[in-house]
Amino acid sequence: MAIMQVKEVTYCYTSGKPVLKGVNMTLEAGKVYVILGPSGCGKTTLLSLMGGLDIPSGGQILFNNQDIAQIGLGVHRRKDVAFIFQNYNLIDYMTPKENVELTAVSDPVSMLRQVGLTDNEMKRSVLKLSGGQQQRVAIARALASEAPVILADEPTGNLDEQTSAEITRLLKEKARNFHKCVVIVSHSKEVANQSDQVFRLCDGKISVFNQEQHSEEV
Amino acid sequence: MRAWRRALLYLTRKTGKSLLLFLTFLAVMTLVLLDIAVNRSSEEAAARLQEEMGGYFKIAVDYEKMSIRQQVDQSLIDKVMQADGIGTYNAMGTYYLTLPRLSLIPARFAMEGDSKARQARFLVNTDSSLHESFVLDILTLEEGRHIKPSDQGKALLSKELAMTNDIRTGDTVSVDVTGEGIGDSSHALDDITLEVAGIFDVMQKENKSERTPECDLPANFIFIDDSTGKKIADTLQVRSDTVFNSGATFFVKDPEELENITEQVRGMKGIDWNCLKLTSNNTAYQKSMEPLERLTAMTSLAVWLIIAVSIVLLALLLTLWERDRIHEAGILMSFGVSKKNIFLQHLLECTIVFLAAFCLSVVIALPLADKAGEMLYENAASGAGEEEKEAGGYTYDLDYAKLAEAEDRPDMRIGPAEAAVSGLAGLSVVIVSVGASFVVTARCRPRELLTIME
Numbered sequence: 086m087a088i089m090q091v092k093e094v095t096y097c098y099t100s101g102k103p104v105l106k107g108v109n110m111t112l113e114a115g116k117v118y119v120i121l122g123p124s125g126c127g128k129t130t131l132l133s134l135m136g137g138l139d140i141p142s143g144g145q146i147l148f149n150n151q152d153i154a155q156i157g158l159g160v161h162r163r164k165d166v167a168f169i170f171q172n173y174n175l176i177d178y179m180t181p182k183e184n185v186e187l188t189a190v191s192d193p194v195s196m197l198r199q200v201g202l203t204d205n206e207m208k209r210s211v212l213k214l215s216g217g218q219q220q221r222v223a224i225a226r227a228l229a230s231e232a233p234v235i236l237a238d239e240p241t242g243n244l245d246e247q248t249s250a251e252i253t254r255l256l257k258e259k260a261r262n263f264h265k266c267v268v269i270v271s272h273s274k275e276v277a278n279q280s281d282q283v284f285r286l287c288d289g290k291i292s293v294f295n296q297e298q299h300s301e302e303v
Numbered sequence: 304m305r306a307w308r309r310a311l312l313y314l315t316r317k318t319g320k321s322l323l324l325f326l327t328f329l330a331v332m333t334l335v336l337l338d339i340a341v342n343r344s345s346e347e348a349a350a351r352l353q354e355e356m357g358g359y360f361k362i363a364v365d366y367e368k369m370s371i372r373q374q375v376d377q378s379l380i381d382k383v384m385q386a387d388g389i390g391t392y393n394a395m396g397t398y399y400l401t402l403p404r405l406s407l408i409p410a411r412f413a414m415e416g417d418s419k420a421r422q423a424r425f426l427v428n429t430d431s432s433l434h435e436s437f438v439l440d441i442l443t444l445e446e447g448r449h450i451k452p453s454d455q456g457k458a459l460l461s462k463e464l465a466m467t468n469d470i471r472t473g474d475t476v477s478v479d480v481t482g483e484g485i486g487d488s489s490h491a492l493d494d495i496t497l498e499v500a501g502i503f504d505v506m507q508k509e510n511k512s513e514r515t516p517e518c519d520l521p522a523n524f525i526f527i528d529d530s531t532g533k534k535i536a537d538t539l540q541v542r543s544d545t546v547f548n549s550g551a552t553f554f555v556k557d558p559e560e561l562e563n564i565t566e567q568v569r570g571m572k573g574i575d576w577n578c579l580k581l582t583s584n585n586t587a588y589q590k591s592m593e594p595l596e597r598l599t600a601m602t603s604l605a606v607w608l609i610i611a612v613s614i615v616l617l618a619l620l621l622t623l624w625e626r627d628r629i630h631e632a633g634i635l636m637s638f639g640v641s642k643k644n645i646f647l648q649h650l651l652e653c654t655i656v657f658l659a660a661f662c663l664s665v666v667i668a669l670p671l672a673d674k675a676g677e678m679l680y681e682n683a684a685s686g687a688g689e690e691e692k693e694a695g696g697y698t699y700d701l702d703y704a705k706l707a708e709a710e711d712r713p714d715m716r717i718g719p720a721e722a723a724v725s726g727l728a729g730l731s732v733v734i735v736s737v738g739a740s741f742v743v744t745a746r747c748r749p750r751e752l753l754t755i756m757e
Binding site: 133136138139161164170175177179183230 | 304312313316317630631633634635636637638639640641748749750751753
């Protein structure tokens with residue numbers, strides 16, 4: 086059953102230039118989706134619209150068959166979705182534990198342990214953690230919110246290959262364990278390979294990408 | 304996580320920024336409180352001066368006029384007292400009488416061997432404390448008390464005269480007054496026994512020359528009560544309505560209103576201004592007010608200046624602060640934290656810092672206020688101290704320096720009401736400044752905030 090639907094969504098920049106020209110997507114719980122596309126094609130914009138960070142110029146975004154505009158974008162962001170950003174976006178004056186507490190419905194310590202942080206690391210300043218550790222905190226924060234949809238904008242963009250693979254594996258594993266719908270915007274082959282479905286966004290239109298096409302293109 | 308917890312975490316983790324804000328608030332609030340304390344004390348001093356020094360006007364017979372149809376008598380005084388804003392009065396009379404048993408301070412007539420060398424000036428007063436010479440500190444009471452309206456047979460003598468004749472306060476002086484001089488020379492009075500109620504000292508240097516007669520020396524002045532004055536008048540068989548032949552001085556409650564009150568008196572029916580003259584004097588008040596007004600104006604200006612500068616400074620500081628926090632606001636909003644909640648967090652942070660700084664500023668400002676006030680009073684007083692005033696035919700100095708003396712200067716203190724008002728005003732500045740600095744965040748959508756931060 087679809088947890089989230091994007092219906093004929095359009096978006097124009099303030100200059101009037103259209104970015105999204107009637108995008109349609111259907112997302113299900115427990116699956117990992119990857120959106121591919123060239124830089125500037127509107128991938129992050131689409132993710133922002135799905136997460137209620139911005140308002141589409143046209144069309145609808147439904148969460149459990151209800152328009153997120155009706156739910157309220159603030160409520161949608163608080164209850165329905167959780168973000169993971171490329172630059173982690175942790176609050177710098179808080180410890181990892183406190184960062185997770187920002188959104189936590191479940192126990193933040195147990196969530197941080199699950200993503201591989203030690204008790205010592207949980208009490209440190211986030212600025213003293215490595216990039217990989219910071220992204221683990223960001224993943225723990227997204228998972229702890231218990232939002233059914235996780236929107237990840239290039240979550241491994243700032244990480245080295247090995248850490249990137251670990252983070253992707255962790256994200257996929259936790260998404261399956263917690264029955265989350267994960268949407269990842271990424272350029273990474275590894276990430277795309279581990280997804281259940283790949284979408285390709287080009288010229289404002291989105292299309293489903295099959296594995297053969299994907300392998301050739303990658 | 305609730306806003307207050309985020310605020311506390313921010314303040315405890317970002318100690319540098321919190322300390323900077325704390326010190327800014329502390330400096331601003333200490334200055335404001337200091338200013339308020341000095342301003343309040345100068346206003347209190349002005350009010351006290353207004354009450355104590357007072358302005359006054361004098362109504363006396365104009366002896367230059369040919370016909371004297373009206374004297375200053377009790378009925379005229381009662382009529383004038385009906386005017387609004389008059390507090391009290393002192394009715395005065397003057398007699399020049401010879402004192403064969405007392406040795407006066409010698410002057411011109413003694414040198415010339417004239418019998419007028421024993422002639423003293425008797426000043427009838429209903430209340431000697433209100434005599435111009437005492438009001439203007441030309442004379443000051445050294446011992447005893449002043450003559451009051453209910454007194455009978457009381458006198459005030461100068462210190463010099465008392466020493467010359469070995470007289471002390473409480474002594475009775477039997478004065479065998481011989482009517483010779485300006486009074487009726489054909490009459491000899493019975494003995495008048497006067498009790499010395501007080502002894503005064505002459506504070507100002509007398510403009511004594513070779514031509515000055517004995518009776519013009521303030522040291523030879525003898526202040527007597529109204530009742531004794533009437534006795535002298537009866538014996539001299541002068542008209543009873545001429546007892547107050549030197550007129551009456553009326554003291555107004557508010558010197559600022561002196562002009563309006565004199566206008567009101569001039570307009571009263573039944574007073575013949577063709578033979579009476581009215582002169583007003585609030586010079587002493589005005590001159591004494593100058594340093595206080597200067598101080599009040601200075602401190603008022605400083606308060607407004609400090610408030611204006613602090614608003615600009617805070618707005619600037621918080622705007623810069625807020626720019627750094629757009630990043631944080633974007634992150635919080637991406638998790639569904641509302642703008643109101645973020646604003647509340649920022650407001651709580653500033654309010655906590657402000658309240659801590661305000662409490663400390665009260666503790667600091669209290670002892671500092673007295674020091675600052677003392678310095679300011681000294682500066683203000685020194686500016687006016689050298690001025691000399693001319694009044695009543697005497698040259699005198701008003702002692703401006705005494706404004707700086709601790710016993711005369713009101714306490715520099717901050718009342719609970721003023722502290723509360725400054726605290727609330729400061730808090731309003733904080734709310735406005737935080738609100739103004741939050742405008743950018745409030746206007747942007749979460750995605751724009753995240754884009755800005757990126």
